[in-house]
Amino acid sequence: MSRFSRRQWITAGLGAAAGASGLAMAAKIADRYGLIPPDHGGIYGVGETLTYAAQRLLTSHSLAREFPRSQISAKPFPNGDPPRDEVYRRLLAGGFADWRLIVDGMVARPASFSVADLKSFPSRSQITHLACEEGWSYIAEWMGVPVSHILDVVGILPQARYVVYFSIQREWWDSVDMADALHPQTLLSYGMNGGDIPAAHGGPIRFRVPRQLGYKSVKYITRLTVTDNLKAFGSGLGSAAPEGGYAWYAGI
Amino acid sequence: MADSARAPVSAISKSAAEAPAASAPRHTAIVRVTHWVTALCFLALLVSGMEIVVSHPRFYWGETGNVLTPALFAIPIPSSRASYPTRFGYVLPDQNGWSRYLHFQAAWVAILAGLLYAGYGLLGSHFRRNLFPRSGDLSWRALWGVTSNHLRLKRASEGEAWSYNPLQRVTYLSVIFILFPLVIWTGLAMSPAVVSTVPSIVEVFGGQQSARTIHFFVTVFLVVFLLIHVAMIWLAGFRIRMRAMVTGRVGPRKEHA
Numbered sequence: 001m002s003r004f005s006r007r008q009w010i011t012a013g014l015g016a017a018a019g020a021s022g023l024a025m026a027a028k029i030a031d032r033y034g035l036i037p038p039d040h041g042g043i044y045g046v047g048e049t050l051t052y053a054a055q056r057l058l059t060s061h062s063l064a065r066e067f068p069r070s071q072i073s074a075k076p077f078p079n080g081d082p083p084r085d086e087v088y089r090r091l092l093a094g095g096f097a098d099w100r101l102i103v104d105g106m107v108a109r110p111a112s113f114s115v116a117d118l119k120s121f122p123s124r125s126q127i128t129h130l131a132c133e134e135g136w137s138y139i140a141e142w143m144g145v146p147v148s149h150i151l152d153v154v155g156i157l158p159q160a161r162y163v164v165y166f167s168i169q170r171e172w173w174d175s176v177d178m179a180d181a182l183h184p185q186t187l188l189s190y191g192m193n194g195g196d197i198p199a200a201h202g203g204p205i206r207f208r209v210p211r212q213l214g215y216k217s218v219k220y221i222t223r224l225t226v227t228d229n230l231k232a233f234g235s236g237l238g239s240a241a242p243e244g245g246y247a248w249y250a251g252i
Numbered sequence: 253m254a255d256s257a258r259a260p261v262s263a264i265s266k267s268a269a270e271a272p273a274a275s276a277p278r279h280t281a282i283v284r285v286t287h288w289v290t291a292l293c294f295l296a297l298l299v300s301g302m303e304i305v306v307s308h309p310r311f312y313w314g315e316t317g318n319v320l321t322p323a324l325f326a327i328p329i330p331s332s333r334a335s336y337p338t339r340f341g342y343v344l345p346d347q348n349g350w351s352r353y354l355h356f357q358a359a360w361v362a363i364l365a366g367l368l369y370a371g372y373g374l375l376g377s378h379f380r381r382n383l384f385p386r387s388g389d390l391s392w393r394a395l396w397g398v399t400s401n402h403l404r405l406k407r408a409s410e411g412e413a414w415s416y417n418p419l420q421r422v423t424y425l426s427v428i429f430i431l432f433p434l435v436i437w438t439g440l441a442m443s444p445a446v447v448s449t450v451p452s453i454v455e456v457f458g459g460q461q462s463a464r465t466i467h468f469f470v471t472v473f474l475v476v477f478l479l480i481h482v483a484m485i486w487l488a489g490f491r492i493r494m495r496a497m498v499t500g501r502v503g504p505r506k507e508h509a
Contacts, residue, residue: 044350047357055445062448067315075320079335129315129460131444133348134333135308136318137460211445245349251445252356 034161034177038230038238039248052249059251060179064210067127072193073138076130078200083169083220096204101188105164105226108155115204118190121145121153126185128210130217133250142208144189148182150224159228162238165207168220174239175230175248176209176216185210188221213250215241275503278414278496283378286369287497293362294474296354301471303351306344307332311468315459324465359439366432382416383425389418408488413502423477431474438467 202219441463
């Protein structure tokens with residue numbers, strides 16, 4: 001080690017200290033601007049943070065591609081059967097008249113909506129691509145109420161940072177940041193290809209977030225919770241996906 | 253750093269007889285570091301990419317495709333998803349979670365290393381001196397000469413330890429300027445968030461599924477390149493070529509005679 005002089009060691013030490021404090025500062029600034037994903041820990045945390053931060057900076061206002069009606073897939077693949085449990089089957093048999101969507105957390109006026117309530121709100125219809133992380137995809141028309149409208153109705157508090165959404169299937173829950181929650185194409189959708197959403201595709205209500213992969217578009221939505229911190233939900237990684245080894249942010 | 257490598261390369265590429273007796277510089281530190289970082293990333297991308305393909309080993313053309321639509325082709329292997337029907341009686345364990353995390357992390361490292369290398373190659377003299385064909389390299393006669401030497405498995409002359417022959421130059425340039433950019437581009441074209449900013453990233457390929465299929469075939473070409481690359485290094489003298497890419501130096505002539 002005599003190859004290095006004392007001056008070189010001191011320079012290297014100072015450089016490393018400056019680099020480390022620079023990195024810590026960058027992380028602090030990134031966190032303030034919402035560029036750190038909840039699953040930023042672990043060996044893949046650096047790559048995940050780079051992807052999320054880069055895409056947040058590039059895509060916060062961009063619109064997912066929309067397609068002409070002629071490109072709607074004749075055979076959309078549902079990837080799964082509707083829930084088999086008694087509660088869901090009873091609600092399905094009743095035409096989902098008793099389905100309720102609860103909105104709570106950091107909101108001024110917590111509320112509960114029926115499917116008919118949701119249909120009475122201003123609607124948006126869009127023909128978008130749904131791509132599964134496995135590699136397959138389809139194009140369908142989705143109709144629903146923008147999540148931003150629901151958040152306006154209940155009045156979110158200024159410190160809100162995430163919207164957590166829950167399914168009647170307890171193993172499925174997820175969350176998006178405010179950039180995606182307030183995005184005009186993020187819908188609580190109740191219609192697909194001109195009719196109600198078929199049970200296998202997530203009826204009566206599916207969370208559609210078309211700038212991310214299919215697994216973020218959770219089916220059978222029963223509750224939205226607005227929060228400033230994801231630590232209190234599950235194991236604190238933001239959704240059920242990271243608990244199963246998958247990334248929280250799926251814009252890839 | 254770059255300058256130290258220049259003089260010997262141009263002097264010695266003419267003839268092996270001019271090679272110095274002591275060990276001499278061959279690859280600069282930036283070339284060596286980015287080479288090995290890229291090699292490591294490529295292996296990580298390849299393994300994780302294969303795991304992702306196993307969850308849906310079926311390919312399509314155009315915007316969309318799924319198990320209910322006709323395939324362009326399917327790879328006859330077992331799948332890691334029960335929803336994907338195969339003629340094998342079992343479903344492989346799902347590896348997509350860590351595979352996807354690793355795939356994108358390795359892609360970041362590879363792209364950053366690639367940018368460093370490309371900046372260095374363009375601003376410095378690396379591309380011009382070592383990779384762009386020299387005058388006369390692209391004549392049929394010169395190309396035929398080096399090709400026939402390869403086909404007859406003629407051992408590389410000693411001068412080739414110091415400089416790339418025309419066939420190597422054309423191959424490396426194709427990998428660096430065609431295959432790598434294309435595999436990155438088709439990868440980005442599969443991202444719904446990225447294409448929301450610039451839709452033409454995916455539209456030039458005719459759709460997201462076309463981009464996925466091209467991504468697969470570019471990977472096949474890169475694997476073929478890797479196999480030939482390693483085989484050639486083996487045939488040309490594994491120790492001397494490895495030493496040049498690890499330590500940056502070509503040893504004195506006697507050592508590898």
